[in-house]
Amino acid sequence: MTRRNPPLRERHADRGASFTGFGGWEMPVEFDSITTEHEAVRETAGIFDVSHMGEIEVAGPDATRLMQRLTTNDPSGLVPGEAQYTAVLREDGTLIDDTVVYRLPDDRVAEITGNTDGEAYLFVPNAGNDIDTYDRWVDYRDNEDLAATVRNVTEEWAMFAVQGPDAPGIVNDAADADLTALGRFDLTATAVAGVDCLVARTGYTGEDGFEILCPWGDAETVWDTFDVQPCGLGARDTLRIEQGFLLSGQDFHPDDEPRTPYEAGIGFVVDTDTAFVGRDALVNAGDPERAFVGLELLDRGIARHGYEIVDGETVGIVTSGTKVPTLDRPVALGYVPTALAEPGTEVDVLVRGRETAARVTEPPFGD
Numbered sequence: 001m002t003r004r005n006p007p008l009r010e011r012h013a014d015r016g017a018s019f020t021g022f023g024g025w026e027m028p029v030e031f032d033s034i035t036t037e038h039e040a041v042r043e044t045a046g047i048f049d050v051s052h053m054g055e056i057e058v059a060g061p062d063a064t065r066l067m068q069r070l071t072t073n074d075p076s077g078l079v080p081g082e083a084q085y086t087a088v089l090r091e092d093g094t095l096i097d098d099t100v101v102y103r104l105p106d107d108r109v110a111e112i113t114g115n116t117d118g119e120a121y122l123f124v125p126n127a128g129n130d131i132d133t134y135d136r137w138v139d140y141r142d143n144e145d146l147a148a149t150v151r152n153v154t155e156e157w158a159m160f161a162v163q164g165p166d167a168p169g170i171v172n173d174a175a176d177a178d179l180t181a182l183g184r185f186d187l188t189a190t191a192v193a194g195v196d197c198l199v200a201r202t203g204y205t206g207e208d209g210f211e212i213l214c215p216w217g218d219a220e221t222v223w224d225t226f227d228v229q230p231c232g233l234g235a236r237d238t239l240r241i242e243q244g245f246l247l248s249g250q251d252f253h254p255d256d257e258p259r260t261p262y263e264a265g266i267g268f269v270v271d272t273d274t275a276f277v278g279r280d281a282l283v284n285a286g287d288p289e290r291a292f293v294g295l296e297l298l299d300r301g302i303a304r305h306g307y308e309i310v311d312g313e314t315v316g317i318v319t320s321g322t323k324v325p326t327l328d329r330p331v332a333l334g335y336v337p338t339a340l341a342e343p344g345t346e347v348d349v350l351v352r353g354r355e356t357a358a359r360v361t362e363p364p365f366g367d
Contacts, residue, residue, distance in 0.1 A: 003021055003024060003025055003026040004024055004025045004026070004052070004155075005025070005026050006025065006026075006027065006049050006051035006052060006158070006219075007051060007158050007216050007217075007219040007220075008049055008051075008158070008219050008220060008223055009026060011220060011223070012028045012031070012049065012230070015031055015230060016031060016032075017029075017030065017031045017230070017232060018030055018232075020233065022052060022127055022128075022233055023052055023126065023127025023128030023129070023249070024127070024128040025052035025127055025128070027049070027052050027127075027232070027233050028049065028230075028232040028233065029232045029233050029234045030231075030232040030233075030234045030235065031229075031230045031231065031232055032229070034232075034234040034235050034238060034325070035325040036229065037229055037230075037231035037232065037234070037235035038231075038235045038238050038239055038324070038325040038326065039325055039326070040164065040228070040229035040231065041163050041164045041205055041207055041229075041231060041235065041239055042164070042165075042207065042239075042326055043164070043165070044164055044165065044166045044228070044229070045162060045163065045164035045165070045166040045167040045170055045209070045226075045228040045229070046162075046163060046164055046228055046229040046230070046231040046235070047160055047161070047162050047163075047223070047226050047228050047229070047230055047231060048160065048161040048162075048163070048230075048231045048232075048235075048236055049158075049159075049160055049223070049230075050159045050160065050161050050204075050211070050236075051157075051158045051159050051160075051216075051219070052127040052128075053124050053125070053126065053127055053154075053159055054124060054125035054126070054127070054129055054130025054133065054152070054154045055122060055123075055124060055130070055152075055153045055154050055156070055157045055159070055213070056122070056123055056124075056125060056130065056133060056134055056137065056150065056151070056152055056153070056154075057104075057108075057112050057120065057121070057122050057149070057150070057151040057153055058120070058121045058122075058123070058137065058148055058149070058150050059104075059108065059109050059112035059113045059118060059119065059120035059121070059148065059149050060109070060112075060113050060117065060118040060119075060147050060148040060149050061117045061118040061147040061148070062118065062141075062146035062147045062148045063118050063119045063120065063121055063148045063149075064076050064118075064119050064121075065146060065148075066137065066140065066141055066144075066146050066148045066150075067101060067121055067123075068274050068275075068276060069140060069144070069274075069275065069276055069277060070088060070136065070137060070140055070276065070277060071086040071087065071088060071099070071101060071123075071276060072086055072087045072088075072089060072261060072269050072270045072271065072276050072278070072279075073085065073086035073087070073101075073269040073270070073271055074271040074273065074274045075101050075103065075121065076274075078101070078103035079103060080103050080104065080105045080106055081103065081105065081186055081187050081188055082102075082103050082185065082186060082187070083100055083101060083102040083103070083185045083186065083187055083200060083202065084100070084101055084185060084269075085098070085099075085100055085185075085266075085269055086098070086099060086100070086101055086123075086269050087099070087261050087266060087269050087270070088125075088133070088136075089260075089261070089276070089277055089278030089281075089282075090254055090277070090278060091277060091278055091281065092278065092281045093260045093261075093278040093279075093281030093282040093285060094254050094258045094259065094260060094278070095248075095252045095254065095258075095259050095260065095261060095264060096129075096254050097125055097126055097129050097133065097248050098126070098246060098248055098266065098269075099123050099124055099125055099126070100123065100124050100185075100200075100202060101121055101122075101123040102121065102122045102123065102124075102187045102198075102200060103119065103120070103121055103187075104119075104120040104121060104122055104187075104198075105120075105189055106119070106120070108120040112149050112151065113149045117147075118147070118148070122153075122198075124159075126248035126249065128249075129248070130152055130154045131152065134150065134152040137150045138150050140277075155216060156215065156216055157213045157214070157215065157216060158213070158214050158215070158216050158218070158219035158222070158223075159211060159212065159213050159214075160211070160212045160214070160219075160222060160223060160226075161203055161204065161205075161209065161210070161211045161212075162209050162210055162212065162226055162228065163203045163204075163205040163207045163208075163209035163239075164205075164207050164208070164209060164228075165207065165208065166228075167207065167208060167209035167210065167228075168180060168208050168209065168210070170226060170228065171192070171199070171209070171210045171212070171226070174192050174193055174225045174226070175190045175191065175192050175197075175199060176190050176191040176192075177190035177199075179199060179201075179210065182199070182201045182210075183201060184201050184202075185200070185201065185202060186200065186201050187199070187200040187201075188200075192212060192214065192222055192225065193221050193222055193224075193225040194221070195214050195215065195218040195221055195222050196214075196215070197212050197213060197214045197222065198212070198213040199211070199212050199213075200213075204236065204239070204240050204245060205236070205239040205240065205243070206239065206240075206242065206243035206245075206364060207239075237320075237322065238322050238324050238325060241320050241321070241322050241324060241331065241332075241333060242324045242326060242327070242331070242363075242364060242365050242366070243363060243364045244265075244294055244333060244362075244363020244364055244365070246264055246265075246266065246292075247319075247320060250305060250319055250320055251264065251292070251319040251320055251333060252264050252319075257317075257319060259290075259292075259335070260282060260285065260288060261282070262282070262285075262287075262288045263288045263290050263291065263292060263335065264292050265291065265292040270282065287338070288338065289337060289338060290316070290335045290336065290337055290338060291335065291336060291337075291338050291341035292333065292334070292335055293333070293334065293335070293336055293341050293360050293361070293362070294331060294332070294333055294360070294361045294362060294363040294365060295309070295318070295321075295331065295332040295333070295334060295347070295349065295358045295359070295360060295361065296329070296330075296331055296358060296359045296361050296365065297329070297330040297331065297332065297349065297351075297356055297357070297358050298346075298356075298357040298358060298359060299356045299357050300356070301330065301349075301351035301352070301354065301356040302321055302322065302323055302330045302351065303318045303321035303330060303332035303334075303349045303351060303356070303358070304318065304321050304351075305318060305319055305320060305321065306318065307321070307332075307349055307350055307351060308349070308350040309334055309335075309336055309347055309348070309349055309350075309358075310347065310348045310349070310350060310355060311340060311347050311348070315336055315337055315340060315347070316334055316335045316336035316337065316340075316347075317334055317335055318332045318333070318334040318349060319333055319334050319335065320332065320333040320334075321333070321334075324365065324366075326366060327365055327366045331365045332349065332358070333363070336360065340360065341360060342360065343360055343361050343362050344359065344360065344361075345359070345360040346358070346359050346360075347359075347360065
């Protein structure tokens with residue numbers, strides 16, 4: 001299958017980026033080094049091209065009802081300019097994806113649907129999930145005869161994340177609006193470098209900063225505005241592991257790593273007062289038998305995806321692992337029985353067949 005390219009693919013190549021396939025996209029994995037890029041985000045600021053993330057618009061009289069049925073965190077309380085983290089489930093309560101849902105300004109309803117009735121949302125499926133997600137929304141809308149327009153606009157929007165302690169000031173200086181007043185998980189429409197954008201105070205690094213959606217054709221103008229360290233997916237991965245953030249398709253997958261939101265540690269996004277797909281399965285399942293935990297390795301060796309966690313016998317699996325530059329030591333994420341999930345519990349990880357001591361901890365790792 002032909003990989004999709006972000007709008008600045010050749011620009012990144014000219015800058016010296018190396019590339020990897022991810023979610024069906026050809027994306028920069030590093031520009032200088034993972035360590036350099038990781039440290040820039042923790043100490044000053046870095047910019048990521050995350051145009052591989054999907055964007056789906058939903059608008060109309062039944063838009064809120066459609067979003068309530070297909071996501072776990074009730075969006076009906078959002079006002080224009082607010083966002084929330086949520087999940088998408090199968091009927092059996094298994095995670096398909098996690099996503100952020102943005103309530104768009106009311107004037108976007110007419111732009112999307114041609115009339116002013118209802119509400120407008122934009123949500124962000126993970127890389128490679130936009131087509132299946134779009135089909136899922138359209139099928140449910142049609143089966144339930146709901147009045148809502150659903151559009152897959154993934155290749156209409158470029159998306160950049162400027163993250164780090166200096167990021168708020170840097171992005172604010174380039175924007176027409178006062179972004180310092182924007183709260184966490186808030187969204188506004190504003191010009192950045194003269195380009196009409198949507199700017200949200202969200203991110204995937206554990207640092208402050210913004211994610212910027214701009215028209216695909218204006219990507220170069222917006223990217224060039226920020227004279228900060230360009231960062232690839234390698235640093236994005238080490239930063240999110242350090243924070244204990246889930247990676248869709250790796251820390252959970254509906255077929256290869258089937259988990260409920262409770263097992264994956266994101267039960268806080270589940271509102272069982274709404275009748276979303278998968279709700280009944282979650283309500284009837286009882287307490288989870290496994291928990292998503294952090295692991296600090298106490299001996300030499302890096303725990304990789306798929307390595308076994310043992311306590312006399314195999315008891316769990318590592319889903320993500322790396323040596324994080326900030327801490328200069330190996331850490332991992334994975335699933336263990338709830339009886340072993342208490343921070344401080346010692347287990348072993350089979351690293352290339354060798355039992356390597358590890359300690360259960362609660363991310364984020366370090367300070």
